[in-house]
Amino acid sequence: MPMIEEILERIRSGEMKPSEHLEEKIEVLEHREPELNAFITKTVDLAREQAKEIDKIVESGGGEAFYGLIWGIKDNFALKGIRMTCGSKMLEDYIPPYTATPVQKILDNHGVILGKLNMDEFACGSSGETSYFGPTRNARDPEYVPGGSSSGAGAAVAAGIVDLALGSDTGGSIRNPASFNGVVGLKPTYGLVSRYGLADLAMSLDVPGPLAPDAYGIALAMDVLQGFDSKDRVSARRKLPFLESIDSFDPEHVRISVSESLLNGVDPAVRKTTEHVIRFFESKGVEIVDVDLPDIWAAFPTYYLVMYPEFASAMQKFDGIRYGHRVDASTLYETVAQSREEGFGKEIKRRITMGTFISMAKNAEWYKLALRARTTLLHMFENAFKQADIIVSPTVPTLPFKLGERINDPVKMYMADALTVPANLTGIPAISFPAGWKGRLPIGVQLMGPRFTDHILVSAVRFFEKEGKQWSE
Amino acid sequence: MALTKDELLHIAKIARIALTDEEIDELLPQFNEILELLERVKQLPLTEAAPIVMTDNADEFRADAVSPFEDPDEIVAQFPRKKDRYAKVPPNL
Amino acid sequence: MVRIGFEIHVQLKTKSKLFCSCPTNFLEAEPNTNICPVCTAQPGSKPEGINEEVIRKAVMVALALNCKIRDEPLRFLRKHYFYPDLPNNYQRTSEPFAVDGELNGVRIREIHIEEDPGRYELREGIVDYNRSGVPLIEIVTEPDMTTVEEARNFLKHLRAVLDYLDVILYPEIGFRVDANVSIEGGERVEVKNINSIHGVVRALKYEIARHKRMLAMGKKIVRETRHWDEVRGVTVSLREKETAEDYRYMPDPDIPPYHIDPALVKELRAKMPELPHQKRDRLVREYGIDESAAWTFVLDKELGDLFESLAKQFGVKNATSFCLNLRGELNYRDKYLAEIPNRERLTKLAELYFGGKITKPVYVEYLRKILDDPAFVPAEQEQLSDDAIRQIAHEIIKANPQAVADYKSGEKKALNFLVGQIVARTKGRADPKRAIQILREELQRL
């Protein structure tokens, strides 16, 4: 697969028109999509119109950051006039009346949108199997799950159908499919990218972010996506130098930690890949420090304590009155209850019910417990970052598994998030990049850093891409 | 802390989900398994929590300026049932 | 003993809504036009940030009610319940930002900010979201009032304070009141959604009588919520669902906490306008009117203002009588002066009357017409000439020989009767003083 830089160079130099590039991608789409089911809605006509416009602009010497690069958008971001389903029957026919801020930025910067990507229903899942529109398949081996919930994003980037994809990450939803499909995925610092137009999963954890074949694609995307948005009051007034600093990773001045607590119970191939990455950095002169994260095991239950109530709250708005699936019953109560019963899948009802239970007045101590646990974890990471600049871990403790293998065992399924949720709970950036292979199955490794060091993580991945070699077995 | 079937039905009512018997039989043991898992948080050495504020933008407000949304008709167009420009629901007498 | 407390919801006068930039003029707008993704809870929308003007107006009210502004970050909570007019199926409501106030001898427990839901017509089953997200403050009192009269006085005083601060979005709507009532030996009952002070008075009287009747019959008064049916003039039990609502309060993660800056509080304190009690004291001091008349005037802000301007033009005595008459007529109509259109007509009326251009009966007639007919314009009326009055006097004398005889035999009251006949016949166009003069002369000649 050609790297993002090469494609950009060919377009900028006039060697290839944006519309020619698009036609190549449409060919890949036609070839791969029937097997992968990475898209919920294709916007081929819209993309062709856009590409033609950009052709003219580039020809006359203009062009914004993306120069007609092809984007896929996870289907929980609003694009005005194009249906947005969130992978749910509830929103099967919903046409948003407005456009999400990150999507608008992509359009303004001459990204071409080829479609809305498949996902676990309302982003609730780690395998891509809970979508109302059918499961997505792993781009490297269709017997396997693509990870989730940005399952279409991971698969479409890995299959080369799109150059870049916009995903969202609440507990690992960008990094998990990036890892399972062998691409790069960044969960930015909470607030670095506006959430306006991203359907809520858990408001204090959600963050939009890019998936790309390489670190360059991530940096290119983040330079555009980041920035304050008055329509999302938690968005940050900070801008980080992504492309500017992409080649300035300096091994002499970076301390990387390894922590045994992050490798406990991990699949042997995943463990070997992680250790391989640490050895690589060590060989380049990075100081490796042992950092203890004694309470990391608590991140996973804490995540669920925080997420369930926020999710239940976010899902209250779906009642079949203003939009979405509607069942007409004789009473108001039944109309709402049956619309929800029919519109939501099993995992959604599971989470709404759990969230409602935890947030009931008589269970108030649960929510307090979650806050206190979250504070404990914050302090733990703050201490860890006094000793190390980057914390390395596997992205997912296991290799990709086969479709249907875990879908009826929620607890086991939730375990896939154990290593990704700490970054969401603490708001810190985390990136997953392909670092090894077990046969045809990719293995991702995760780097975490303090808040607003996203660009440093991207430069570290770039350094590995240029200087390192992937582990394989 | 274990959840009973009655409690589950009560929650479903508050959450406006018309769970079927089949769903209840499947969900109940799963809930209790999940709750057991969540209970483990209590083993953490807990510090007194300050509320988590994931933003540096506290203490800011928005100026009182009107900027009408350009497409209210598109919002109305999404109402699954409507009467003129109103969203329609069963009357509540 | 009766105990009465209130929760009072006031829509604040701002241009845009609490968490989005839609206009607030829901009364004038076509249904579902003042809406956007935020105030209709489209998936993916987030609150835009707290409207600065809401905070300013809310703090002004709190200061006028002698509250302490809490020196802590203000958080907005989500209060969850399903209702068609509530787009998110949770209402965003702040923690109390002000506590421990007092007005008219009633303690103010707390004030908080919340968003108004849309408008749901139960009977038709239709929903309009224009009002969704309009800023409200809720003022919560302690149950310090023990009579309906005290309750009425408190609400009138509060209403005046809000008018003086100019913070009510639609003065003709005023505020919405939830009243809680209890009498010794019974539980507390909450009566929801009363839309006027007059309505509160009726609802309280109804409810107190009901409680007394129940207790007299040996029945229990249970803690419940009731609805005020304005048309039928009764309260109706809102049979609580088999499950009590669990609001599941949760801090809204989309709204960063807001710390009300003490500097802002200081600035607003300095800008505080004259309040009703201050104006009353000034009127007493400057115009020498008695305190109760002054209080009557200032409770209706426009009336107080009118009094001052009339007093300057026509003297304190005239202004006082004019404004007391006006107040009486307004009370009869349950209206504030601000609800009367084209109020400059009242000044014109005073000019006519005090300038001797119209008679007292005409003045009274005109005053009523001004209040009831927005199109009516008072004008000087042609007065009958002495000759015309004399002509009528002749006719009256002829038609009432008995009264004339009574007068001749020294019955002075008979003259009043004859003058009354003239005034009635001329529909007030004869000056009564002239009429008496002419009538005397004519009777003399007989």
Ligand SMILES: [Mg+2]
């Ligand atoms: Mg309230």
Ligand SMILES: [Zn+2]
């Ligand atoms: Zn709005």
